[in-house]
Each structure stands twice: as structure tokens, then as C-alpha cells.
Amino acid sequence: MKLIVHDLGPEGALALAAKTEGIFSLFDARPPARPCLGCFRCWTETPGICVIADRARDFAPRLARATELWVISRLVFGGLAPEVKAILDRSIGYILPFFRIEAGLTRHVPRYGASLSLAYYFLAEDATAPERELARQLARANGRNLGAREAKVVFFPRWEELLARWDEL
Amino acid sequence: MKIALLGGSPKPNGGSSAIILEALRASFAGAAEISAASLLRDGPQASLPPLYGAAAWVLAAPLYVDSLPSHVIRFLEETGEFFERPENASAPRPRLYAIVNCGFYEARQNALAIAALKLFAERSAFPWGRALGIGAGALWERFSPGSWFTRGAAGALAELARDALALAGGEDLFVTANMPRLLYYWGANRSWRALAREKGLKPDALRRAPYS
Ligand SMILES: Cc1cc2nc3c(=O)[nH]c(=O)nc-3n(C[C@H](O)[C@H](O)[C@H](O)COP(=O)(O)O)c2cc1C
Numbered sequence: 001m002k003l004i005v006h007d008l009g010p011e012g013a014l015a016l017a018a019k020t021e022g023i024f025s026l027f028d029a030r031p032p033a034r035p036c037l038g039c040f041r042c043w044t045e046t047p048g049i050c051v052i053a054d055r056a057r058d059f060a061p062r063l064a065r066a067t068e069l070w071v072i073s074r075l076v077f078g079g080l081a082p083e084v085k086a087i088l089d090r091s092i093g094y095i096l097p098f099f100r101i102e103a104g105l106t107r108h109v110p111r112y113g114a115s116l117s118l119a120y121y122f123l124a125e126d127a128t129a130p131e132r133e134l135a136r137q138l139a140r141a142n143g144r145n146l147g148a149r150e151a152k153v154v155f156f157p158r159w160e161e162l163l164a165r166w167d168e169l
Numbered sequence: 170m171k172i173a174l175l176g177g178s179p180k181p182n183g184g185s186s187a188i189i190l191e192a193l194r195a196s197f198a199g200a201a202e203i204s205a206a207s208l209l210r211d212g213p214q215a216s217l218p219p220l221y222g223a224a225a226w227v228l229a230a231p232l233y234v235d236s237l238p239s240h241v242i243r244f245l246e247e248t249g250e251f252f253e254r255p256e257n258a259s260a261p262r263p264r265l266y267a268i269v270n271c272g273f274y275e276a277r278q279n280a281l282a283i284a285a286l287k288l289f290a291e292r293s294a295f296p297w298g299r300a301l302g303i304g305a306g307a308l309w310e311r312f313s314p315g316s317w318f319t320r321g322a323a324g325a326l327a328e329l330a331r332d333a334l335a336l337a338g339g340e341d342l343f344v345t346a347n348m349p350r351l352l353y354y355w356g357a358n359r360s361w362r363a364l365a366r367e368k369g370l371k372p373d374a375l376r377r378a379p380y381s
Binding site for chain 2: 035036037038039040043044045047048049060061064065076077078079080081082083085086088089092096097098099100101106111112113128130131134137138141142145
């Protein structure tokens, strides 16, 4: 399954749904979900399941079955917007708490077998070069830590341009 | 001089970040007027009385998914918007100091979150102070302050505290535990199993895949 998490407003979300119908499962990061509380109960008490009962909890089952995750987010300080970030923070049950060292680097052990391919589409009209560079580094780090095969990064000024170039992505 | 301590951990007790800020508070004692806020509990507005008007902000936060926790990003965005308002445009900005701690052993894992804080400072015209990235941060919660294992990071924290009092800056600091990496991971893996047992789960249950 291909999964998209995005923070487009209502209009963008409708346009995205029209483009992706039947191909992607969409997850709207707005209205904002409650932030992760750092309790780790998704690792130690209800393994794989966040204990906060709100909409963000529906993301984990979809992520578990996804082969591709596309993240569409406003670029904020070289990273994800808070709404999208909250969904990812709430999803660490996707991996296991256990650490292992692989090729000299620390990783978490995956909970689910299939490995993910990741793509980040950042939206910003005035992104600076250092902000773009940090976003690329973040995607690489997320890819490594989520056990992804690859982590693609593309920038667009607005969602309209992203959707206009959809067939090239 | 006024210094504001900003707690960026969402844990109810403030986690390792709160312990790190307490250590800082002790080293500021008598030299600065300290105020504190928890970014999750006290709400994200930069207009929080304890924050507004301080000469320095010292933010301590955990690393979440290779970057800042969502509520900290939200706080920074709202802070930027607050200072952009015409009535605040010429308000003095505090100098920003930051301590980011992570679960991985390598202190450098925190570099991306620190870079994001610098980009925030640049966009919002906050003068930059200094940052410290702490690896194996969970040890701060586990061992008492002054423990051998966190001694290196405590030294770096003291350096950052001196800089903050002088409103001075410096290179990023990255310090991990006084403990070999394998030992830290062995202890961490063991404590996940111990926590599970406390909740009545068999260690194998931690590997459940409820959605496969
Ligand atoms: C949602 C979530 C995401 C995390 N992501 C990372 C990570 O990407 N890298 C890392 O080293 N530690 C990560 N951690 C571990 C925390 O950074 C670590 O437990 C830290 O010591 C918590 O600090 P605190 O007690 O101040 O909240 C994560 C923890 C949580 C709850």
C-alpha cells in the first residue's frame, strides 16, 4: 500500500484526493493531533499501539502495511511542520525499542518485516539553501532510522505546483 | 539579568530535560533571576510572562524522530509569529541556548535538531548563544546528578551555563555518556524488558506486530 501523510488545507486535500484516488491512502495531519507524551507505552505496555486515543492512532495500522510513505509538509526550520511531525512522533511503535549496531551505526530493530521507501515533498515559497540542506539531512536520518530503502526529497513552492508535476514524481 | 528555562520534554515530570535544567538552575543561583516554563503544559505562546523580557532562553528538549518534538516546533513557529507582530517587531530578542538529548548513544544525532533551532533563530532574528547535544540522555533520568556516567555532559553543561551568564556564544558541544556504547545498549535493551515485565508482559510480547 502507498500512504501519504500531508498538511494541505481542505482545498489542497481535495485536489490531492482527486489525483491519488485508488492509488494512495491519504492521512490528513490536520486538524492537529495531540502531541506524543514521551511515555513509551507504545513500546512497553501496548506494543505497537499508542495509548493516546485520538485520530493519530489510525496512522500506525496504515504505516505498518505501507510499502511507500510520502510525506507532504510545509517546510518549517528545515524540517516538518508541527502537524505532520506530531503524526510521526506518535508512530514510533512502528519500530521496536531494541537497539542494534549495524555497520557501525545505531539502529532500532524493525517491528514489521517489509521495508519502506520514503519520499518527502516540502512546500515553501521562501526556503533558504541551509533550510533545504537540513531537510535533505533529516530525510536521510529518518530513512536510516525507519529502516527505509531510500528517502527522496523534492521542494515545491506550493501544493498547486506539486500537483501539477504529480505525474513526474 | 533574567534567564528563562524552557522545558521541551512532554513527560509529566519533565524527563531528562527537566533534570538538565535543574542542574543549570543550580549553577545560575545567585547570578541570575530564573523563570521557567514547560512548553507543553504552559502552552506554546511566547508571550508567556516568564519568557518575555528574559535576556537568555535556555531550551532543553529531547530528540524525536531525528528532530524537535512537534510541540516544540509549534512553539518556535508561534514565537516567530509573535515577534513579527508590528507591536513586537522592535522588542529585544533573548539570546538562545539549547540542550538537546537523545536516546541513541551518539551525541551527534542531535545535530539536526540543533541546526533547526539555529534556522529558527536566524529567521526570527534571535541572537544565537550556544548548543549542547547529549547522547545516551536517558542516563540523566536514571542516575542521580553528579553520577560518573553523566560527568562529561555535566562539564559541558557547566560551560554552556557560564556562556549563558555572560551572554556569550561558542561552538556546538557534543558529549555522550562515560560508558562504552555496547554497555549502554545492553542496559537499555535490558530495561525495556524489565519495563514490560512490570506491566505484566512477557519479554517476547514487546515484539508483537498488532497491525501485520
Ligand atoms: C516519539 C519519540 C521519538 C524519539 N526519537 C528519537 C530519535 O530519533 N533518536 C534518538 O536518539 N532518540 C529518540 N528518542 C528518545 C529520546 O530522545 C530519549 O528518550 C530522551 O532521553 C528523552 O528526553 P526527555 O526525558 O527529556 O524527554 C525518541 C523518543 C520518543 C518518545
